Amino acid sequence: MKKHVLILEDNTMLSEALEKAIGEYDGGIAVHRAETYEEACAAALTYKIELFILDIILSTKHRSDTSGIQFADRIRKCEEYCFTPIIFTTVLSDPQMHAFKELHCYGYLEKPFSIETAMGLIKDALRYKAYRGYADKKTIYLRKDGILFPIQLSDIIFVQSHSHSLLFHLKDETIDIPYMTIKQFLKESADFGFMQCSKNTVVNKQYIRNVDIPNRYLQLGEIKKVDIGRTFCKKIRQELLHV
Structure with missing residues (x-):
């Protein structure tokens, strides 16, 4: 069964680079790229996402923008995505407290980051999801x-x-x-x-x-x-x- 990963990122070059790296790592993964909150919601409703990679700030024009966190908060309220791994990408200096405490975030990448660093965390998150999927219910x-x-x-x-x-x-x-x-x-x-x-x-x-x-x-x-x-x-x- 094909795995699905969602990237919510307004930087097209970055999201394309991540999509390419994930595809090279595992050709059985379908990567869905979204640039807006609405596009991300549509993808999450259409596919069973096994990993979310979310940019916290999608609009640099609005200093208070936290669209990525708002999207994460919404999916955490869906039973299907209560424990699905989330990786945040951010230029914020300290997103950990809210991300980890409130949204059960798997990890975060502080921009700028290398694709190699990102893939290390992405591979771990996908393995974590696999562990949960095949785990004994006890x-x-x-x-x-x-x-x-x-x-x-x-x-x-x-x-x-x-x-x-x-x-x-x-x-x-x-x-x-x-x-x-x-x-x-x-x-x-x-x-x-x-x-x-x-x-x-x-x-x-x-x-x-x-x-x-x-x-x-x-x-x-x-x-x-x-x-x-x-x-x-x-x-x-x-x-x-x-x-």
Whole structure:
């Protein structure tokens, strides 16, 4: 099946160079070039895009233009594209915080950049998409510092949000994954026995050994305790104690 990559870029020479390089890397990839927000939306609706390469600023005439981010924000609201890799190209000095925190961006290229540098990131992003496509449904792939961590959902005891990161508490270690949210993890792990017990914590129900509603905590395994948020007590009581 042919893969589809969308390039949203108003610099025709740059988008053509990227299209050529991607084609030379893999002739089975169809590259769709768009110069406007509207053209990009049309392509995303027509094809199943597996990688988005988006210029943050499409109109240099408007200093406040952030069309690329607006497009990314729109596709992230579509279930089909919730976790599709996005690479931003930009002349902005620090787009990372918004791009990574809010839009779950795979990476970014600061202009001017070489085609070789771009292709290194593009190849990684396409491999990341392939990993997700062929992954066992009981495995989650987490990315940190350019490294993919395949983790069995059954090995996750609980997850906590902390300072723009998620802490994954496993049987033998804790992994800190930046710019991922509780909401995103719950979507990734749907139907595999996870439940939220507070604003900042999700637990794997298979590790729950005791439920203490009066003192508002769950005991996980032999010693670990996590708090139950006040607004979650009713849900915990109904789902775990069936009362």
